[in-house]
Amino acid sequence: PLRIFSGMQPTSDSLQLGNYLGALTQWVALQDGNEAIYCVVDLHALTVAPDPSVLRERTRRTAAQYLAAGVDPERSTLFVQSHVAEHAELAWTLSCLTGYGEAARMTQFKDKSAKQGTEGTTVGLFTYPVLMAADILLYDTNRVPVGEDQRQHLELTRDLAQRLNARFGADTVVVPEPHIVKSTAKIYDLQDPTAKMSKSAASPNGLIELLDDPRRIAKRIRSAVTDTGHEIRFDPEGKPGISNLLTIFAALTGRSIPELEADYEGKGYGHLKVDLAGVVVDWVTPFQARVHEYLDDPAQLDDVLEVGAGKAREIAAVTLERVYERTGLLARR
Numbered sequence: 142p143l144r145i146f147s148g149m150q151p152t153s154d155s156l157q158l159g160n161y162l163g164a165l166t167q168w169v170a171l172q173d174g175n176e177a178i179y180c181v182v183d184l185h186a187l188t189v190a191p192d193p194s195v196l197r198e199r200t201r202r203t204a205a206q207y208l209a210a211g212v213d214p215e216r217s218t219l220f221v222q223s224h225v226a227e228h229a230e231l232a233w234t235l236s237c238l239t240g241y242g243e244a245a246r247m248t249q250f251k252d253k254s255a256k257q258g259t260e261g262t263t264v265g266l267f268t269y270p271v272l273m274a275a276d277i278l279l280y281d282t283n284r285v286p287v288g289e290d291q292r293q294h295l296e297l298t299r300d301l302a303q304r305l306n307a308r309f310g311a312d313t314v315v316v317p318e319p320h321i322v323k324s325t326a327k328i329y330d331l332q333d334p335t336a337k338m339s340k341s342a343a344s345p346n347g348l349i350e351l352l353d354d355p356r357r358i359a360k361r362i363r364s365a366v367t368d369t370g371h372e373i374r375f376d377p378e379g380k381p382g383i384s385n386l387l388t389i390f391a392a393l394t395g396r397s398i399p400e401l402e403a404d405y406e407g408k409g410y411g412h413l414k415v416d417l418a419g420v421v422v423d424w425v426t427p428f429q430a431r432v433h434e435y436l437d438d439p440a441q442l443d444d445v446l447e448v449g450a451g452k453a454r455e456i457a458a459v460t461l462e463r464v465y466e467r468t469g470l471l472a473r474r
């Protein structure tokens with residue numbers, strides 16, 4: 142079995158459809174036959190300066206959405222990042238191995254810091270990918286299921302792992318590989334089908350939030366920007382809007398894109414949008430009911446997270462001790 146690790150930030154009340162199709166569905170699938178560890182990365186969320194009570198609430202909501210999507214705490218380890226102190230500890234060690242220029246080249250940092258300005262940009266935002274590398278390397282991870290936007294951060298993680306191994310011995314840490322499923326690796330904004338769907342999108346109308354009112358979700362799909370012409374054909378270059386809708390349709394129904402193209406031959410864009418709105422609403426309605434069941438019993442949710450943190454800590458402590466020992470930190474007695 143392979144060791145799988147991934148996480149998402151509790152930076153919003155609801156995950157968006159890109160998080161679900163790009164990452165969460167892969168998390169659920171990879172539980173079979175592997176050893177999966179999934180985390181709510183709340184330390185990462187501090188980079189956006191959240192209100193304390195909002196952050197706590199969003200951390201539980203994110204965990205509840207993992208569970209509702211099918212992450213099974215009997216088979217997988219599910220926990221909150223800040224409950225395992227080793228994440229922050231390994232991050233420091235790795236930050237001392239990361240070049241300043243190397244970190245400054247991260248495109249996500251360049252995009253987000255450009256929006257926030259020099260004074261608004263924290264050192265935490267800059268070292269974010271180093272903390273992410275620590276998250277992954279702590280668990281001797283083989284595969285990291287993420288969307289396309291995380292590919293560069295995964296490359297940095299691999300570089301840091303190889304650097305650790307070159308400097309301190311070949312088996313210091315496992316060098317992980319990204320697990321990026323091409324068909325759903327990048328779900329696009331419904332209003333701007335050249336930009337990725339994002340929790341922090343400029344306009345909310347292009348975003349499908351999983352916990353939003355289903356009527357509003359349906360409306361956003363029906364008002365999605367489509368392309369010139371009228372033929373329903375998968376062509377990401379020429380028809381990015383329609384191609385994005387076909388991708389979502391195929392992923393949620395398990396039907397193939399050629400099959401959908403054949404079904405919609407001679408039909409209009411409006412037809413596809415109305416049907417897709419129905420598909421999304423039918424999927425999201427029971428999902429929301431499951432999320433609310435978990436949220437109605439926060440004590441039980443916290444129990445699940447406590448058990449997960451205990452299991453995670455056992456693995457993380459061994460890795461951190463190995464790295465500390467090899468880097469020359471005097472052993473604790």
Ligand code: AQP
Nearest residue numbers: 149150159160163164287288326327328338339340341
């Ligand atoms: N549009 C997307 N298509 C496919 N996968 C996506 N992911 C995010 N957007 C899409 C994947 O979901 C996970 C979320 O990780 P995160 O919580 O660190 O958030 P993020 O990558 O910063 O993306 P968000 O949710 O849209 O937030 P912001 O507002 O920061 O842009 C990752 O596996 C990501 O690849």
